[in-house]
Amino acid sequence: MAIGTWAARLAEDWPAAEVEVRDGWRLGADAGITRRANSALPAGPDPRIERMEAFYRDRGITPCVQVWSGDPGGDEALVARADAALEARGYRAEQSTLLMTRPLGSAPAPPEGIGVLPAPGERWRAVAESVGEGPDRTRGALRILGRAPVVGYAVDADGAARGSVTVGGGRCGIFTMATVPAERGRGRAGRIMDALLAWAHAKGAREAYLVVEADNTAAVRAYGRAGFTETGGYRYRVAPD
Structure with missing residues (x-):
């Protein structure tokens, strides 16, 4: 192909x-x-x-x-x-x-209080409602992620931010990042990202990637601060x- x-x-x-x-x-x-x-x-x-x-x-x-x-x-x-x-x-x-990538030569320090689990819990799911994501889309995204060979889910202790990561072939992909509106700009997403990347690094990932809509300028800037650079798209x- x-x-x-x-x-x-x-x-x-x-x-x-x-x-x-x-x-x-x-x-x-x-x-x-x-x-x-x-x-x-x-x-x-x-x-x-x-x-x-x-x-x-x-x-x-x-x-x-x-x-x-x-x-x-x-x-x-x-x-x-x-x-x-x-x-x-x-x-x-x-x-x-945009496709954005960053090397994972060393793992970020995993933040305290955020674990990465093999399945999403109720707190992870509840973030969807807070950000206006409909239940059909949430169920569909989880159904899709459930087919990936290795996947982890992270949510912070008070359910303000969440994300997921897939791992395979020395790379990891970041998906379903979301932060409730009242908590945006306070480093919540960065802590979730660090937890996911540390978990993926422990499973052999040495490069991370994500995709983000080009007109989501706030997210593009945030991912740039997290070490991601535009690679293609x-x-x-x-x-x-």
């Missing part, structure tokens, strides 16, 4: 329930929960757009494609051709997303209504 290193890693760490590789695409579907798990990647020399569209429309999902840039191992010419063909077909460019091409 012509899928790049980071696109493949993200697909592995955020695994869709249904995956097919055919007609020049890697197709993923998961009942519409998160675009990441319900989008296609160009994967072959002649991606058949109409076949990709049929796959998603048969499942009641709007056809959507991840278009990556700066991803080592990917076929940039193939991605550019697919992007141009989708644009000509009326697909909108949406949700520019992607946007979506979404079929017209």
Whole structure:
């Protein structure tokens, strides 16, 4: 396949329930929960757009494609051709997303009072309601994370911030970071991040990554302060209504 290193890693760490590789695409579907798990990647020399569209429309999902840039191992010419063909077909460019990475040569000191557990508890789940995340999305995200080979969940003692991490192949991915509005800007997310990274380092991770929407400037700045730098990214091409 012509899928790049980071696109493949993200697909592995955020695994869709249904995956097919055919007609020049890697197709993923998961009942519409998160675009990441319900989008296609160009994967072959002649991606058949109409076949990709049929796959998603048969499942009641709007056809959507991840278009990556700066991803080592990917076929940039193939991605550019697919992007141009989708644009000509009326697909909108949406949700520019940054991939940010940092080395983990040494582990952050794990903060006191924050443990990392193999399953989310009620305090972890309760943060979702405080940040306006609907129960269907929370259940869907946990269902997706539950398919990852190694995953840990962290929440602080008073339920003000939470996050999760997947580990494999010497790398870890940070997901589902959230802080209740009244506690933002007070270092809560940083403590959760340190707990997750220390746990992942103990399990062999030596590089960390995360994805964040490019227009979420506060989060991008916060992740930069935590040692993450922009490495690449992607946007979506979404079929017209």
